[in-house]
Amino acid sequence: MRRVTGGWVSTGQPWVYDQVRYERIAAARLAEQQSMIDYERTTGCRMEFLQRALDDDTAVPCGRCDNCTAAWYPSDVAVAAASAAAASLDRVGVELEPRAQWPTGVASLGVDVRGNIPVGERLAAGRALARLTDLGWGGALRDTFAVQTADAPASAAMTSACVRVLADWNWDERPAAVLSMPSRRHPLLVASVARALSEAGRLPWLGSLDLVGGGPDGSSGGNSAYRLAAVWNRFAVGPELAASLAPFAGKPVLLIDDLADSRWTLTVAGRLLRRAGTSAVLPFALALRS
Ligand SMILES: [Zn+2]
The missing domain is CATH 3.40.50.2020 (Rossmann fold)
Known part of the structure; x- marks a missing residue:
């Protein structure tokens, strides 16, 4: 369609649904969602993960994220407390x-x-x-x-x-x-x-x-x-x-x-x-x- 004074006229060009393009976009969105899940679940360095996602091939473990370091909080539970719970x-x-x-x-x-x-x-x-x-x-x-x-x-x-x-x-x-x-x-x-x-x-x-x-x-x-x-x-x-x-x-x-x-x-x-x-x-x- 083309806009003209007082309305629209047909251009005569057929409309085509660009299936290939839309499928590509949908696949990209799914890949993004999957990489968020992978980021959440990775046991490796999170900084390295992000850098690799941005195509930085110099990425190495950062030594500071939660996966690179041990838990900063006590992670053992007293037997008495566990059995009481x-x-x-x-x-x-x-x-x-x-x-x-x-x-x-x-x-x-x-x-x-x-x-x-x-x-x-x-x-x-x-x-x-x-x-x-x-x-x-x-x-x-x-x-x-x-x-x-x-x-x-x-x-x-x-x-x-x-x-x-x-x-x-x-x-x-x-x-x-x-x-x-x-x-x-x-x-x-x-x-x-x-x-x-x-x-x-x-x-x-x-x-x-x-x-x-x-x-x-x-x-x-x-x-x-x-x-x-x-x-x-x-x-x-x-x-x-x-x-x-x-x-x-x-x-x-x-x-x-x-x-x-x-x-x-x-x-x-x-x-x-x-x-x-x-x-x-x-x-x-x-x-x-x-
Ligand atoms: Zn790290």
Whole structure:
């Protein structure tokens, strides 16, 4: 095109995409990026590296860069400090505090509860393996719960860490059975933890609560009232579970879940299980968000 007064006119010359030139530029950019990575990773003299990159063939090791000299800071770690750090990273178990009050305003969302949760319908104090933000187990749990991670049974290391949480738990009365939450995103994960804890504690695993109407509507946002409303009436103690639970009337049970966030899911399930005759519901979640 050529600009003329009032607009443009065609020159009649065909336009050609200069593929060779653009490929050459792209290759040069990739080579530059690679040489930055090489500079970062080289174990040789960095000054010599830069000089050679600029075609200086007189380049020799400088004797002053970090690679030419030894670390200027102490690089040995005292055994006691290293083992204290390892023990701290391997620490398992955080408290999962039960909710004591229904959220204000939830009645206006069609959930007819208010004020304190009756003591007979509350969860007991629970445990989680770790917070998602923790060092140590938090890292493995962040991977486990990352959106792109497919559901899978927990690793042997993770289930044995869960067993350690159970062993350290100073509950008032030892639970008599294990139950699990129905999980749509992590059924294999929850099942593997429930099975491991049931085997380690020699407690029967009675199965899982049922999802009602497809379960929670999936929205996890909003304030407490909205979050409770989203899980209210979405779980049930089905006839099969009720039957296997009957011999455990008046006994405490352990309730396994994958990830506790607002804790309303566990609170609602705990209420159902208390109403089904258990004397206490001890929640155990793999991870705690917050
Ligand atoms: Zn150097």
